[in-house]
Amino acid sequence: MPEIEESPQPAPGVGPWPGEWPDGAHYDPELLANGDTRNVIDRYRYWTMEAIVADLDRRRHPFHVAIENWQHDLNIGSIVRSANAFLADTVHIVGRRRWNKRGAMVTDRYQHVLHHDTIDDLVAWARERALPIIAIDNVPGSVLIETFALPRECVLLFGQEGPGLTDAAIEASDAVVEIAQFGSTRSINASAAAAIAMHAWVTQHATLPLAE
Template sequence: MTAEYVDEVGVGPWPGEWPTDPRYDPELLANGDRRNVVDRYRYWRREAVVADLDGRRHGFHVAIENWQHDLNIGTVVRNANAFLAAEVHIVGRRRWNRRGAMVTDRYQHVRHHETIEEFVAWARAGGLPVVGIDNLPGSHPLESVTLPKRCVLLFGQEGPGLSDAARAACDALFSIAQYGSTRSINAGVASGIAMHAWIRDHAAAPNT
């Protein structure tokens, strides 16, 4: 009978003399770092990781409506962290299910807006066009356009998609091509596709 091997995530305590760089966290150096972060941030304080990300964030924001406590929001936040969005905006209910975020919300700026009107006012004040992503009549194929370099990608919730108020507020509306039998894909998946479309148009390859 062979023993089952489990590959433990992260790294153990720092071997040898500790670094003096203030970005390093003494507790992590002593006990190891099992967080879901890339290797360059191993042993770093959370505040140091956020500060480094803030110096490199991209020009797009992501927003999602949350009228029915949508379970996809955690995935949207995780995708936003992966693609280094400037901020995530939750429109509607303040509380959202964080399980799907896999703790990435600790490193991703998340802002709340009570209403679509409040959110749109914020976007207009910052000169950011609101780009809706939904398979609606009149939507243009996302695959045929270049997304604005500075914008907010707005997603509806599972089932109803963008609300009427959100649709009316959009400066542009794009759809994601689908080839199977399903009527729609959820906001978590759609957000990853749309963010990657922005990345392909505007971002350089990440540093390794």
């Protein structure tokens, strides 16, 4: 049977800017000349990374995302990516400073990320700013996130895949919520749970974009 040649996949993004270049300090001359293959929305095509971050900073939502990192969880990168998609203010890594950035798909360049050595350090940071900590875990005493009024300004706290949040994290939280489940598994993937929780915040507080 003859081999079927696969047609080359088109390069992602856009090519060099056609015609006369636009004015504006937010444009990157190198991208205008060579094209922009980054995974960014059309609004940010050809913009410098610094200009994109500055524009995002003007619109960030007032919720934070915190993740315990005791076991070098591979989900952290995916959680950072979701935090960027939902425009979280900052992602806080609690525990090990190093984390696997592969799942972030370079979105960590556009997302503020802070490190805290311990849960106590995170709590102190949150208390200084009067930010309640909302833990997401299916433990005894938790309430359904679908029925919970999330504070507009808060920290959403997530644990590791498998063991979930530590006892210290649960005790430090102002509330503990869980995501309603209907199947046979005891829990859902940590990065999926984080995305659901962030979307729950969005449905309660965000100004939604107009459909095109």
